[in-house]
Amino acid sequence: MAESAAGDSTRNSAPRAPVVAIVDDDPAIRSALSRLARSLGYAPAPFAGAEPLLKAADDAGIAVVVTDVQMPGLSGLDLLRLLRLRRPTLPVIVMTAYPSEASRARALASGAFAYLAKPFDAEQFEHCLGSVLGITRDP
Amino acid sequence: MLSRQTLSRQVFSRWPSRASASAHDGPIGSDDLPAWMLAAPTSPRRAWAAAVGTAALLILPPLGLAGLAGWAAAAGGGASAAVLIGLALVAGGAALTLAARQAQRHRISETRLAAIFERSGISMWREDWTAAGEAVMALRRAGTVDIESHFASRPEALRALRRQVIVTDVNGFTVEETGASGKEAFLGPLDRLLPDTDQTFVQWLVAFGRGDRFFRSEAHVVRADGSEVDMLFTAMLPRDLAGFSEIVVTALDVTAFKQAQQRFALADTALARASRITTVGALSASIAHEVNSPLAAILANAQAAARWLRRPVPEIGEASAALDDVVTEATRARDVIARTRSYLGNAPRASAAVDLLQAARDANLLVEGELRLHRAAVHIAAEGDIPWIDADAIGLQQVFVNLLLNAAQAMAEGDGPRDVTVTIRATGDAVAVDVSDTGPGIAPERRARIFEPFHSTKAGGMGMGLAICRNLIDAHGGDIWADAAPGGGAAFHFTLPVAGPAHG
Numbered sequence: 001m002a003e004s005a006a007g008d009s010t011r012n013s014a015p016r017a018p019v020v021a022i023v024d025d026d027p028a029i030r031s032a033l034s035r036l037a038r039s040l041g042y043a044p045a046p047f048a049g050a051e052p053l054l055k056a057a058d059d060a061g062i063a064v065v066v067t068d069v070q071m072p073g074l075s076g077l078d079l080l081r082l083l084r085l086r087r088p089t090l091p092v093i094v095m096t097a098y099p100s101e102a103s104r105a106r107a108l109a110s111g112a113f114a115y116l117a118k119p120f121d122a123e124q125f126e127h128c129l130g131s132v133l134g135i136t137r138d139p
Numbered sequence: 140m141l142s143r144q145t146l147s148r149q150v151f152s153r154w155p156s157r158a159s160a161s162a163h164d165g166p167i168g169s170d171d172l173p174a175w176m177l178a179a180p181t182s183p184r185r186a187w188a189a190a191v192g193t194a195a196l197l198i199l200p201p202l203g204l205a206g207l208a209g210w211a212a213a214a215g216g217g218a219s220a221a222v223l224i225g226l227a228l229v230a231g232g233a234a235l236t237l238a239a240r241q242a243q244r245h246r247i248s249e250t251r252l253a254a255i256f257e258r259s260g261i262s263m264w265r266e267d268w269t270a271a272g273e274a275v276m277a278l279r280r281a282g283t284v285d286i287e288s289h290f291a292s293r294p295e296a297l298r299a300l301r302r303q304v305i306v307t308d309v310n311g312f313t314v315e316e317t318g319a320s321g322k323e324a325f326l327g328p329l330d331r332l333l334p335d336t337d338q339t340f341v342q343w344l345v346a347f348g349r350g351d352r353f354f355r356s357e358a359h360v361v362r363a364d365g366s367e368v369d370m371l372f373t374a375m376l377p378r379d380l381a382g383f384s385e386i387v388v389t390a391l392d393v394t395a396f397k398q399a400q401q402r403f404a405l406a407d408t409a410l411a412r413a414s415r416i417t418t419v420g421a422l423s424a425s426i427a428h429e430v431n432s433p434l435a436a437i438l439a440n441a442q443a444a445a446r447w448l449r450r451p452v453p454e455i456g457e458a459s460a461a462l463d464d465v466v467t468e469a470t471r472a473r474d475v476i477a478r479t480r481s482y483l484g485n486a487p488r489a490s491a492a493v494d495l496l497q498a499a500r501d502a503n504l505l506v507e508g509e510l511r512l513h514r515a516a517v518h519i520a521a522e523g524d525i526p527w528i529d530a531d532a533i534g535l536q537q538v539f540v541n542l543l544l545n546a547a548q549a550m551a552e553g554d555g556p557r558d559v560t561v562t563i564r565a566t567g568d569a570v571a572v573d574v575s576d577t578g579p580g581i582a583p584e585r586r587a588r589i590f591e592p593f594h595s596t597k598a599g600g601m602g603m604g605l606a607i608c609r610n611l612i613d614a615h616g617g618d619i620w621a622d623a624a625p626g627g628g629a630a631f632h633f634t635l636p637v638a639g640p641a642h643g
Contacts, residue, residue, distance in 0.1 A: 026432055028436040028467070028468055029439075032435070032436040032443070032464060033439050035440060036446075038457075039442075039446040040446070070428070097427070097428045097435065098424055098427060119435035119437070119438040120435065122439070122446070125439070
C-alpha cells in the first residue's frame with residue numbers, strides 16, 4: 001500500500017536502514033519528508049492517510065511513524081490511539097501545521113513520542129528520529 | 140447595531156429634534172434672519188410708557204371730574220359743583236378699588252406662577268442667555284450662517300460664551316431630586332455645571348441662529364457634589380431678544396435610561412468584538428495552516444538538497460529534484476497569500492449614499508463614553524453643503540471612530556484643553572475631512588509609518604487602527620495623511636471622491 005521508495009534508498013544508506021512511515025494527506029509534505037528522511041539515512045515509507053498505514057503496519061517493518069494531525073478520515077490523533085492499542089511499542093511522532101497547546105497536550109497524553117510544529121527544520125527532525133530509535137549520531 | 144443607533148437618535152437625541160428644525164427645510168440664507176432677531180425691542184422707556192398709560196386711565200376720570208367740579212364751583216353753580224365733587228370722589232374711589240384689585244390679581248397670578256414653578260414635579264431652571272443671544276444675533280447679522288462651524292474653529296470663544304450663561308433660579312423639585320443643600324448649589328454660570336466635554340451648548344446657539352421654536356437636547360451635567368448625570372433639557376425659545384434674559388428650561392434626569400442603554404451597547408460591542416476576534420482567529424489559523432504546509436515542504440526539501448550536495452559524492456539528481464519541489468511549494472505559498480487577499484478584498488462592500496457629517500456624528504455617539512473618559516471635547520462641523528458620497532457607511536464610521544479615539548488617547552497625557560475638531564468640506568469632486576487635536580502631535584519622521592500595520596505606540600495597542608483607516612480610505616479611492624494642526628497637535632486628513640471608487 002505504501003508508495004515506498006525504500007528500494008531506491010538502499011542505494012544510499014545501509015541495507016538495514018530503519019523504516020520511517022510518513023503519514024500525510026499532502027503529497028508535497030510526503031515527498032519532501034521522504035526525501036529528507038532518505039538524506040538522513042532512513043528508509044522512508046510514505047502513506048496518504050491513517051487507513052493505508054493501519055493496513056500495512058503489521059508487515060512493513062516500520063520502526064517509527066511520523067503522522068500529520070489534520071487528515072480526511074481518521075486523524076493523526078485517532079491513528080495514534082489505535083496504534084497504542086495494536087502496536088504499543090511502535091513510537092509515533094505527531095506533526096501539525098496548526099499547532100496549539102491543547103493539541104500538543106492531547107497528543108502527548110495519548111502517548112505521542114514527540115510533537116512537531118510545521119514547518120520544522122532538518123535538525124529537529126533528525127534529533128527526533130535519532131532519539132526515538134536510540135541512535136546517537138555525530139553532533 | 141442598526142437598531143441601537145436608531146434608538147439613540149430618536150429617543151435620546153443630542154441634536155435639536157426634527158420637529159423644531161422642520162420649518163427650515165433647505166439651506167438658510169444670510170438674509171432671512173430668524174423672527175426673534177427682527178422683533179421690535181421692548182425698551183424700558185416703552186414699558187414705562189405703558190405703565191403710565193394704565194395709571195392715566197385710572198387717574199384721569201376722577202381728576203377730570205374734580206376739575207369740572209372746580210370749574211362749576213368757580214362759575215357759581217354750587218349744587219352742580221357738589222354733584223361733580225361727589226362724582227369725582229366716587230370715580231376716585233372706583234379707580235382706587237380697581238387699582239387695588241388689579242394689584243391683588245397680579246399678586247395672585249404671581250403667586251400661582253411661583254407655585255407652578257416651585258411645586259412642579261419636574262426640574263425647572265430659569266436661565267439668562269442674553270449674552271449668547273446677542274452673540275448669535277451679531278454673528279447672523281454679520282452674515283455668519285453656519286454657527287456650528289464658526290464655533291468649531293473657535294473653541295475658546297465658545298467656552299467664554301458658556302461662562303456668560305447664568306442660572307438665575309431653579310425650582311424646589313430640582314433641589315429635592317438632586318439632594319442639593321439648596322438652590323445656591325445651582326445658581327451662577329452654566330459653565331460650572333457643564334463638563335468641558337459637553338457638545339450640546341453649541342447646539343443651543345445653532346437653534347438660536349436658525350430661529351427654532353423649541354430646543355431639546357441631552358447633556359451630561361456635573362452636580363455640585365461632583366457626580367455626573369445625564370439630563371434631557373427642553374425649552375421654548377424666546378420670541379425676541381428681551382426673552383433671552385429668562386429662558387425656562389425643564390430638565391429630566393435620564394441617567395438610569397442612559398446607563399441601561401450603555402450596558403446594552405457595551406454588551407453589543409463586546410459581542411461584536413468577540414465575534415470579530417473569533418473570525419480573525421479562525422481566518423489567521425486557516426492562513427497559518429495553508430502557509431505552514433508549503434513552508435514545511437520547502438524547508439525539508441531545501442535541507443535535503445543541501446545534504447545531498449554536501450556528501451563526499453554529491454547526489455545531483457536528488458538535490459535537483461528537491462530544489463524543483465522548493466520552487467513548486469514557494470509558488471503554492473505565494474498563491475495562498477494572493478488567494479486570501481483577493482478573497483478578503485472582494486468581500487461584498489455595502490455601498491450607499493452616505494452623509495459624512497452624519498457618519499461623523501454617529502461615530503461620535505458610538506464612542507462617547509470613551510471620549511468622555513479621556514476628557515476630550517469633540518467639535519464637529521461641516522463647511523457649507525456636503526454632497527453625499529457613494530460609500531460603505533459602516534466603514535467610514537469606523538474611520539471616524541478610529542481617528543476620534545486616536546486623538547482622545549493622544550491628548551490623554553496633556554494638561555491643556557483637549558479639543559478634537561472635525562471639519563468636513565466639499566472640494567470640487569471630493570469631500571475633504573480634517574480631524575485635528577490639541578495633543579503633542581506626531582514627529583514628521585513618524586508620519587508616514589503610523590499607517591503601517593502593527594505600528595503602535597500605546598501599551599496593549601495592536602497598532603491596527605490607522606492601518607484599517609488607510610485600508611478603508613484606499614478602498615474608497617481616497618487618500619489619507621497626517622501632519623501638524625495649527626495649534627501644534629496632530630491633524631489627520633482624508634479625502635473621498637464624491638462619485639465613489641473608480642471601478643476597473
